[in-house]
Amino acid sequence: MPLRSLPPAHRPLADALALGPALLERARSSAAPWIAASLVEGPAVVLGAAQRAGRVVDLAACAARGAPVLRRATTGTAAFLGGRGVVWTLALPHAAALAPDAAARTLLNRNVRGFLRGFARAGAPAHYAGREWISLQHRPAALLGVDVAQDGAVLLEVLAGHDAPPAIPAELAAPDERAVDRWLGKAPAALAEVVPARVSPEALAGVVVEAVALRAGLPLADGGGAPELAVERFQPITAPDDPAPAGAGAAAVARVPIGWIEAAAVGGSSPGHAWLGGDVLTARWLLDALGRGEAPASLDTAAAPLDGAGLADLRALVQRALSAERAPER
Structure with a gap:
């Protein structure tokens, strides 16, 4: 079984984000993994699938700077693209498509290894200590997003800025976002700071794709023409309560x-x-099911990743929101 790929290409950011669902459908229909690398341009903020816009960014400040706020298909935290950047899209028919020992709860740990190898081959030693980012030269530099469908198909996205670090600038961030130390006291880095200057963003995009195939022990096969993209789902956000x-x-x-x-x-x-939403790395169907109040016995939580919060945290918050809604006004 090959790892099918689309050649690295310059794409509008909305097109790069729309590749996620499109390649996920290809992974399902072909029962094979797919990967693509998109070279994009900012400035822009890319929210996780379940992040409420107004809690993460000041939409007016983003508009004044000319930095549209878009949303990707994967859960997790927001990334800032201050100029040139790369979005890698990996779609798998099931969690163990590239790593035989991978399961939902070890999904990121196993599938990030090919990306680490790619960054290292490009001259930037890479490490993953868990959760939502990869460090290059010991500095946070690439942000991760994940989603798992109920049929087990997996979407993984890796976003990195070449000209600016992935952290949302303080002047664009909402107060709740500024209150979080997302980088554990480390200074996040732009790719240009940690990847050798001889390695262009175009070259890096391809090296990482090749390394993912190499790490999985799979041949890399040309996936042919680009799929049709539902870009209307990935247009700039203007409502603070979205989604x-x-x-x-x-x-x-x-x-x-x-x-x-x-x-x-x-x-x-x-x-x-x-x-139910937020910064947690998980499956969107799990958030929806918990929001509907489904009984624990009806949720196959082993089929979904869950990183950054526990089931008890999520259930308790749903009950709090519902209790507040039912409370009589005084």
């Missing part, structure tokens, strides 16, 4: 190891239902 549904109540927010989680009651035809 909470219209009519959701006030958000209940809780601090967790990865940053923040939040929930908001959703009224209408679904009593006892809440939108």
Whole structure:
């Protein structure tokens, strides 16, 4: 079985993000892994799939700077692209497609290894200590996002800025975002600071793709033409409560190891239902199921990654949001 790839290419940021769902569908239909590298241009902020925009960024400040705020298909934390950058997209038909010992809860640890090898081959020793970022030359430099569908298909995205570090600048960040030390006291780096100058972003994109195949012991095969992209799903965000549904109540927010989680009651035809989101690295279907209040026995949590918060944290926040909605006004 080969690792099918699209050649590294310059793409609008919305197109690069739309590659995620498109390659995930190809991985399903072909029962084979797919990878692509997109060379993109900022400035822009790329939110995780479940992050409420107004908690992470000041949308007015982003607009004034000319930095659109977009959302990717994978969960996790936000990345800033201050100029040139690279987005790697890896889609797998199942968790163990590249690493036979990988399971949902070890998904990132196993599948990030090819990326580490690629950065090292490009001259930037890389390490992964867990959670949401890869360090190059001992500095955080590449951000991870993940999603797992209920059928087991996996989407992994790696985002790195060439000209600016991935941290959201303080003047663009919301107060809750500024309150979190996302980099554990380390100064995040732009690729230009940690990758040798002789290695262009274009070259780095290709080296990493080749290393992912090499680490998996799979031949790299040309995937042919680019898929049709649903770019309308990846247009700039203008509403601070996005992606909470219209009519959701006030958000209940809780601090967790990865940053923040939040929930908001959703009224209408679904009593006892809440939108659940935040910075956690997990499957979107799991957040949706917990928001619906499904009983623990009905959730196959072993099929979903969960990093940065625990199930108990998520359930407690849903109950808090629903209790606040039911509380009588005084």
